[in-house]
Amino acid sequence: MFYLLHGNDEFTCREHLKKLRKQGDYGYNSDTYVGGETPLPTLIATCDTFPFLTGARLVVLEGLPKKRKGEDASANAAADKPKKGKKSSKSSTETRGGFEKGLADYLARLPETTTLISLVDEELPASSPLLKAAHDHGKVIQCTLPKGAALESWIHKRTQALGVKITDEATSLLANFTGSQLRMLANEIDKLATYVGDRASIDVEDVRLLSASAQEARIFDLTDALAQRNRKQALDLLHDLLADGEPPLKLISTITSQVRSLLLVKELANEGLRIQQIVSATGMAPFVAEKALRQVGKFQTAQLEGAYRQLLATDAALKRSRMTPEMALDLLVVDFGNISSQ
Numbered sequence: 001m002f003y004l005l006h007g008n009d010e011f012t013c014r015e016h017l018k019k020l021r022k023q024g025d026y027g028y029n030s031d032t033y034v035g036g037e038t039p040l041p042t043l044i045a046t047c048d049t050f051p052f053l054t055g056a057r058l059v060v061l062e063g064l065p066k067k068r069k070g071e072d073a074s075a076n077a078a079a080d081k082p083k084k085g086k087k088s089s090k091s092s093t094e095t096r097g098g099f100e101k102g103l104a105d106y107l108a109r110l111p112e113t114t115t116l117i118s119l120v121d122e123e124l125p126a127s128s129p130l131l132k133a134a135h136d137h138g139k140v141i142q143c144t145l146p147k148g149a150a151l152e153s154w155i156h157k158r159t160q161a162l163g164v165k166i167t168d169e170a171t172s173l174l175a176n177f178t179g180s181q182l183r184m185l186a187n188e189i190d191k192l193a194t195y196v197g198d199r200a201s202i203d204v205e206d207v208r209l210l211s212a213s214a215q216e217a218r219i220f221d222l223t224d225a226l227a228q229r230n231r232k233q234a235l236d237l238l239h240d241l242l243a244d245g246e247p248p249l250k251l252i253s254t255i256t257s258q259v260r261s262l263l264l265v266k267e268l269a270n271e272g273l274r275i276q277q278i279v280s281a282t283g284m285a286p287f288v289a290e291k292a293l294r295q296v297g298k299f300q301t302a303q304l305e306g307a308y309r310q311l312l313a314t315d316a317a318l319k320r321s322r323m324t325p326e327m328a329l330d331l332l333v334v335d336f337g338n339i340s341s342q
Contacts (some may be wrong), residue, residue, distance in 0.1 A: 001139030002107050004130065007121040009143035009315075011182040012117055016141055017060070020117055027054040035063035039094070040102045047106075047114045057111075061118045064130075067096045078303040087274075104133035145180040158186060159202065166202040173207045179286040196319050220291050224338045228298070234333045248325030249318055254313040260291070262323075263304045265289060268317075276317040291313075307336055 003020060006014040021030075029051040033043055043061060051057040059297060103118075110116060115137075123132045123142065132142045146154045152171045159166045166174075167187075177186050188211050194204045195210055208218075225234035241251060261284065268278050279289045299307075314332045318325055 001109055001114070001115050002134060003117045004120070004124075004134035004138060004140045005117065005143065006122065006131070006140070007143035008121070008123060009145045009180075009182065010121045011186070012143040013121065013141075017117060017119060019035065019116070021058065024056045024058060024115060025054050026051070026056055026058040026115075028052060029057040030060075031058070032060040032062065033037070035061055035099070036038050036065040040099055041107075044106055047116055048113075049109060051113055053178070055113065059114060059115045059116045060115070064120055065094065065096045065099050065119075070205075084318055100130045104129040107133045107137040110137070110238060114182070129327065136329070143335055145182070147180060151175045153320065154182070155185065155189065159193065160188065160191045164196060164200050164202060166192075167204065169204045170202050170207045173204055174211065177211065178209075200299065219251070219258060220288075220295075222293065222333075223258055226333065231334060234336070235330065238329055238333055242326065248329055249315070250314045252311060252318065252330065256315065258310060259304055259308050260296045261288065261292050262296055263308065265292040266299070266301060266304065269293060269296060 003016075005016050007013065031046050033046075038061075043059070045056070047059050049057065107116075118130070118134075121165055123144070131140065152168075152175050155171045155174055158164060174188060176186065178188065187200075188207075192206055195257075196202055196206060218237070221242070222234055222237045225231075227235060236253075242248065263280060263284075265278055267282075268281060273281065275290060275293055277282070278293065279286050282289065284292070296304075310332065314328050317323055318328050323331075
């Protein structure tokens with residue numbers, strides 16, 4: 001049996017892979033290869049090997065060879081043509097198109113004793129020979145990152161699977177703060193489900209209290225106040241966070257991370273990158289990148305660089321216990337708006 005797992009939702013693809021691994025008794029007959037690092041003949045030879053002491057063999061192929069610079073449909077077609085000489089034949093399968101075509105041709109003769117799973121962290125086009133062969137000789141599972149209502153539905157189903165309910169308001173909050181980062185969302189939901197315990201219902205206050213993304217959003221409110229030179233609001237927010245039990249050193253670390261993000265986003269925005277390009281380039285949660293992009297216009301680069309140095313100095317002062325954490329943070333907030341742009 002052949003399974004093709006493809007799409008931009010790496011987390012769900014991995015979950016499908018875990019389930020498929022548990023469906024058979026493979027014993028010691030389990031091999032994993034990385035596309036681009038394993039020659040196609042090696043992969044085929046493993047698939048053709050009769051299983052030892054069990055009735056089935058599992059072979060997992062993670063990824064496909066990367067496309068070479070300038071490789072396109074015409075290059076793929078040329079790579080697919082048989083060429084004279086052993087060396088030329090080998091090089092043709094090392095291209096992305098050649099590897100896909102070679103694997104697709106092999107699937108028709110995949111032994112019944114072998115389960116082959118190909119995991120591709122991108123959506124394959126309809127023209128892909130591997131996708132066509134998977135439809136003919138196996139099963140295709142496409143995993144696409146959920147957005148909007150689909151993301152909120154995903155959160156509801158995830159919590160229900162844990163025997164926990166979640167309010168619509170809490171669902172919206174998690175979706176807004178975390179975006180389609182499903183691995184992070186799954187971790188947050190697991191943590192929230194454990195926290196509510198027998199109460200078995202997650203509400204907005206639980207999310208605000210426990211979710212790292214929600215806490216980060218509150219600290220964004222703090223940097224918002226600093227950007228607006230509103231020291232009173234910034235101090236109030238700081239004291240609220242401390243009263244909620246946020247460790248001072250953790251606050252410093254999170255604020256430092258945000259200032260670093262602001263510097264990076266400002267640089268990329270100055271280069272003309274749009275929000276989706278910034279998210280892709282930095283790996284930030286969409287919420288974080290969007291918030292940072294709205295804030296960077298309120299700061300000059302020199303101000304952010306000065307704030308970053310000041311944060312590092314405050315962190316060092318706290319670790320050396322030269323002043324109380326509350327005093328160090330208060331001084332940081334008061335001086336933050338006075339950083340010179342010179």
